[in-house]
Amino acid sequence: MKAQKNIILVPIDFTPVTRCALDHAVALAKLLKHEICLLHIVSGDYYERRLATYTDTLIQKDLLKMGEEAIGDSKIKISAIVREGNIFDDIGAVAKEIDAYLIVMGTHGTVGLQKVFGSRALKVITNSTVPFVVVQKKMQHTIVNGFKDIVLPLNLTKESKQQLGWAVHLAKKFNSKVHLITTQEKDEFLKKKLEANLAFAKRALLENGILYSLKIVEGHDFAEQTMEYATHINANLIMAMTSENKELSDFFIGPFEEKMINNKFQIPVMCVNPRKDIYISQGILGF
Incomplete structure (x- = not known):
């Protein structure tokens, strides 16, 4: 396997399930000594409507604050990206750009990805060359020791x-x-x-x-x-x-x-x- 940048990418929409995904990513990053990159995708229409009140810089600050709360006292490096676009194309595209090792993404339980992203949800996964680890809203299966x-x-x-x-x-x-x-x-x-x-x-x-x-x-x-x-x-x-x-x-x-x-x-x-x-x-x- 080629040398990678050792980055775990976590798409964040500020819902509890994405915080759960972040918790999984933190557990993995501690074991693997990897970095974490938080990604927030903003659709074009919504992007234009809210520019006056909520800039990319503020979103980035919120992402970094969320990341810092999740990592606690650990030395994990946290970065954040805000991207205008759509989740179907841009999660995979960003993962490729930053040479991510894994994408850790949350879903809303048994109703699945359709609940989160709509009828084209599974394209989020199939549009990426980087593997996804998909987690649900509860961290019932601890991974503090990795995937044992x-x-x-x-x-x-x-x-x-x-x-x-x-x-x-x-x-x-x-x-x-x-x-x-x-x-x-x-x-x-x-x-x-x-x-x-x-x-x-x-x-x-x-x-x-x-x-x-x-x-x-x-x-x-x-x-x-x-x-x-x-x-x-x-x-x-x-x-x-x-x-x-x-x-x-x-x-x-x-x-x-x-x-x-x-x-x-x-x-x-x-x-x-x-x-x-x-x-x-x-x-x-x-x-």
């Missing part, structure tokens, strides 16, 4: 190797255990393909010295089974991978991933978009 138990759903796609790469990367940073979960395939061809993916995952985890477990489930609701398993083992992170729409050269979040993001147990979810500039060697991410 990571649930990694495995499927038949080649993109799942990038998901594995991020799981390995995080597990090495936090000394985590990775919990693989997959479905029981009856079709012989699909079964062999899944077994090959499992073998690759096991080998990558072993070669990187990472503890792991494997859960194979049967049934039709893999999303529900994954969430139940994650809460049973007290996981504090679930991995999710978007899919590529080759016809539109775009990414989309499927029903499984959306259920993970909005999970009723409020477990943080890491969303990763497939990237052509990433390669996986023995489970290790490379750029």
Whole structure:
């Protein structure tokens, strides 16, 4: 993985759920010795209406005050950006500009991202090359020691190797255990393909010295089974991978991933978009 600026980006709209996202980011920044950048996006129309009474400088001051309250006595470096634009394009754009390591974003519980951002909400995630960690309004799953138990759903796609790469990367940073979960395939061809993916995952985890477990489930609701398993083992992170729409050269979040993001147990979810500039060697991410 290339050297990055070690910045965690946190979109802030001054609601309690974004303060929760900031608390998660602070916990991660303390462990990783990273910086935090707070981002507030102002839409063009609203931007023009309020310029006379509330300038970018004042917003920036409010962001920095919020950040300083969250970090307490720690030495975490806090910065703030105010950007005119829209959340769908500009969160990902700013993350790329500052070379962010992660984006930590809050949602409003089981009603999900639609409640926060409207019907195009999931584009916020799919428009970014930087992974999102999506958290809900309560910090029920403490991460003061990092993501110690990571649930990694495995499927038949080649993109799942990038998901594995991020799981390995995080597990090495936090000394985590990775919990693989997959479905029981009856079709012989699909079964062999899944077994090959499992073998690759096991080998990558072993070669990187990472503890792991494997859960194979049967049934039709893999999303529900994954969430139940994650809460049973007290996981504090679930991995999710978007899919590529080759016809539109775009990414989309499927029903499984959306259920993970909005999970009723409020477990943080890491969303990763497939990237052509990433390669996986023995489970290790490379750029």
